[in-house]
Amino acid sequence: MARAAVVGALYLLLRYFGYGLDLKEAIIIVWSGLRGAVSLSLALSVKRASDTAQPFLKPEVGTMFVFFTGGIVFLTLILNGSTTQFLLHALGMDNLSVTKLRMLNYTRHEILNNTLEAFGDLKDDEELGPADWVTVKKYITGLSNLEDEHAHPHDDNHDHVHTMNLKDGRVRLLNGVQASYWAMLDQGQITQATANILMRSVDEAMDLVSSRPLCDWNSLQSSVHFPSYYRFLSASMLPQSFITYFTVQRLESGCYICAAFLRAHRIARRQLQDFLGDSEIAKIVIDESNAGGEEARKFLEEVRCTFPQLLCVLKTRQVTYAVLTHLSENVQNLWKTGLLEEKEMAHLDDAWQTDLKKLKRNPQLVKMPRVGDLLGTHPLVGMLPAAVRAPLLSNTKEKVKGHGAALYMEGSRATGIWIVSIGAVKWRSQRLSSRHSLHPIFPHGSTLGLYEVLTGKSCFCDMITDSLVRCFFIEAEKIDQLRRSDPSVEAFLWQVCFNFTVCLCTY
Template sequence: ASDSVQSYLKPEVGTMFVFFTGGIVFLTLILNGSTTQFLLHLLGLGKLSATKLRVLKYTQYEMLNKALEAFGDLRDDEELGPVDWVNVKKYITCLNNLEDEQAHPHDVPDKDDHVHTMNLKDTRVRLLNGVQAAYWGMLEEGRITQSTANILMRSVDEAMDLVSSQSLCDWKGLRSNVHFPNYYRFLQMSRLPRRLVTYFTVERLELGCYICAAFLRAHRIARRQLHDFLGDSEIARIVIDESTAAGEEAKKFLEDVRVTFPQVLRALKTRQVTYAVLTHLSEYIQDLGKTGLLEEKEIVHLDDALQTDLKKLQRNPPLVKMPRVRELLNTHPLVGALSADVRDPLLSNTKETIKVHGTVLYREGSRPIGIWLVSTGIVKV
């Protein structure tokens, strides 16, 4: 086969192939590489918008304040003595030539609707960037799984496309994953197999709880960061209020789960905390190695044990244990206070039932037909 190929490809063809390939690479690097920056400048594609320029200048003043804080902490050294700001500043050329006084990026002399819209769009993008960064952090911490992170990231990407025409809308991309199907009211009935109850509860509610908790946490982090950076500006307040309002449905879902299936939340929290503790211990061991207090063999031995526990957690995470209604009744405060001769006949005549949110149990003045013992849930009188 090699002889037949060589008969078709002569040495001259190989030389031409190398010549043209090398020529294309050479021209791409030399011509394209050297002229791209000039072309971008000529077309104005490298310029910052007026909104971003204001934020950039504002940030430079904030950097100067941070530099002065750092200098105040470091200017006097126990071993080497003091140093002066003038000499240090000579080497910090990125903060030179700051003219005029510091101005907030949202302070515009005239009430310009276009500038207001651009500032609003820019601030929404910055908050969504903070939300997405928080999701990455939660993924690394083990608070969310990779599949959940993909859904959350996609919701931010979709919201980014609408920042100029709508208020923050990343929750819309998550709503379809967060709901209570109607058949949930049958799940706690004792005649259903426990495995079936656990499967439906965990598989259907777990994702919704993860998404809601991550959404609320990420927006809370992003709001705090935005406020720390921009302060109490009017536009920052608008975007922060949009973010707060977007989390109301997520809060409501988690509250419904807490009332109806608190076991789900406990199992998820147990998983998160266990992962976080093991990860923290692993970091502690690595830090001891960096300081020289532990040798490499000791680090490997301890970290292997921690990694084994992490794998065990991922293979066999905490399961949701759904108690039967009779178990709940046995621990009910009213039932526990009764004597055995009264309690046993009462429990033998109980009828298990599930009532959905908003159902009326009894109307005042109606004929009494029994006693309601609420084992899981809340009643509004």
């Protein structure tokens, strides 16, 4: 009665605020308010206090507390708990909605069809012979009306039904996204902290599927942030340990979140497409999912342009964990099939588990490369003989260019070559069409202007930075000295130049 009075007094607030509460749900809340371990523990504490000869609490009072509390717990568990199901049925709250009923019938029909296609070869067995398929159909009642046509659950164009179908489609996609997050956690692709953030975003989006498009990405934006000063830190001359601490370590979580978000939504979209087919509801939900991933792709692209080695290290960790896990599973399967004895299995599995623990305790760290390392690993500089490489490195100038800066202008003379270390550069031309280009954007590691310096011709396109670019400039005079120093070096430069020209144009 007290619970009914409380729910009745607060009914209007519960109905119009929060998730909303109707009369049937209020009745269930009143009837199913079960008492249990907390009530008993409190009653037992009173009984214990009464047994210690407290002056204001007699032993009889403590016994009465335990008796009445235990009786209430017994009655609510036995009476209320056992009759809640019948109350739900009497109120009609266990009935499926029209939308879910149509979806259920359609799903049952599709599952039966797929099952018959998968097990069609069981009608005839090589060892036991054919099966009595008529008897099989008698035991499976759903096969009797399998030949009947079942309408797609989204064929009804009524506004209310359309809204319910849209909500149902969003819920199904988010359920698929959440299931993918759990699978990634089990496979070691994301950490527990990252999984908690991703799961919370799905739970918050579930609350808004009735009134808003998919919005699970909105909850992740606070955890995925790429300030503009990160780019300048990466291109500055500060100590590498300082840059690693203030940039790289804070970006790892964001990269994991974005990669998991994109992968989970891609899997969920494919599953929803296979489940619902080419319906209008599926198209709307899939478009909402694609729109939510644009910001995640943008974040990863910014990290790829500014810290390309960061994504490589994160992917290396995931691949290493996946390979070790796969090896351990293979050993377990060989033991289950009897090809390995238990001692052999334990010996092999211990080796993989040791490597797995080593990976978890001491994962590969992201280290910002030094200037000499960046140039030494570049394809152009790294292939040069050591005798000519050292003078070239000593005359290289390191520069940082902002977004939209011009490295070359069409028709101008090249005064040197640019080696792109971090960032991306795009080209444009009034004479050449970029639509037919194989690589309209040149990423880190590209060499620009070598053809113009070797031939002495003017630039045939503009080279514009597409992001913050950290690059190195080598004057044309140094390249000429390098050519004259060794004929093999000149041949190598012409080969690099030819490869670049082929990648730039299709002419």
